[in-house]
Amino acid sequence: MxxxxxxxxxxxxxxxxxxxxxxxxxxxxxxxxxxxxxxxxxxxxxxxxxxxxxxxxRTSNLIGLIYAGEVSVEFNHPFFSQVINAFKSEIGMLGYDILVFSNSKLRNATSDYIEKCRHFQLDGCLIIAGEHLEESVYELDKSNIPCVGIDIPLTGPKSCYVMTDNQKVSSKIVEYLYLNSIKNVAFIGGPADSVISNIRKEGFITSMNQFGMTVHEKWLKYATYTEQTGYEAMKEILAETPYPDAVYAVSDMMALGAIKAAKERGLKIPQDIKIIGCDDIDACRYSDPPLATVKQDKDKMGRLAARMLDDLINDNNDLSPVLVDPELLVRESCLAGNGYMMDTDRRLGR
Missing domain, CATH: 1.10.260.40 (lambda repressor-like DNA-binding domains)
Known part of the structure; x- marks a missing residue:
């Protein structure tokens, strides 16, 4: 017995x-x-x-991990997987285990996340934002179940969120280009309704205007965070001359696709056109040429999310959203000739 x-x-x-x-x-x-x-x-x-x-x-010491959205993040996503690993380590040290939710049957539901949380008596949830979030995510946010979002602005009574300061992501890139006399810049964003992409686009346009740099509508393109769609967007940008001096893509995968399209056009990088991405995934260091990017502090984001969720579970609700500072890493794909460097990563052989 x-x-x-x-x-x-x-x-x-x-x-x-x-x-x-x-x-x-x-x-x-x-x-x-x-x-x-x-x-x-x-x-x-x-x-x-x-x-x-x-x-x-009246607790389970279980945390629900939700990969939200009709187009949800994959387990092996090069950015979110590192955030989750940091979260997993930190939340484990705080005494919790993780239960991963499948959202395949929840996309048309309004309360199934809440019902699942109550069924498993979860102490709280970490929500990873995909695209086209289902209504059940917003219902969960409004509930009294503690939730922390990654790249999703939660505003509920027991919710908070962590994300990179995406305005700064764009402003750091534009400032670097401006200081090196590079003023004709194209932009490849994520889907037109992507929250994070739109923040970066807004930051890009604001910074371009701040420095008196013209925003060309024909050089504003949208893709879906994949190498293939970045390649296709870059082909559209290069369909007519003159070409931009630089291209800023809001994800490294799209920037890698842009490099491929530029090479097919016979352009040399960075001599003929400069390309910079965002996220600092491992592939950046090994692309040809190594991809300049903006590094998001994935370890800090994961650890902060764990600590914040633990606070919410323990009724410390006086938390504010956290915006984590990004870092510009200038590698060969965006090296400028005027000599001004900013938060650079020149160790190309590492």
């Missing part, structure tokens, strides 16, 4: 809540009582189930 937390409590002559505090190393328990309960657990070989822990503490 499987022992329950109530059985252990009865053997020790204490309440189930006291047993739970000993198991989770929380609360103030008298040393003799703690030793007695620990000895009983060791002697009986008791292992708590999630339901037993929940009965005593």
């Amino acid at each position: 499987r022992l329950t937390i109530k059985d252990i409590a009865k053997m020790a002559g204490v309440s189930p809540g006291t047993v739970s505090k000993v198991m989770n190393n929380t609360g103030s328990i008298a040393p003799k009582t703690k030793e007695k309960i620990t000895n009983i657990i060791e002697e009986t070989g008791y292992r708590p189930s999630f339901s037993a822990k929940s009965l005593a503490t």
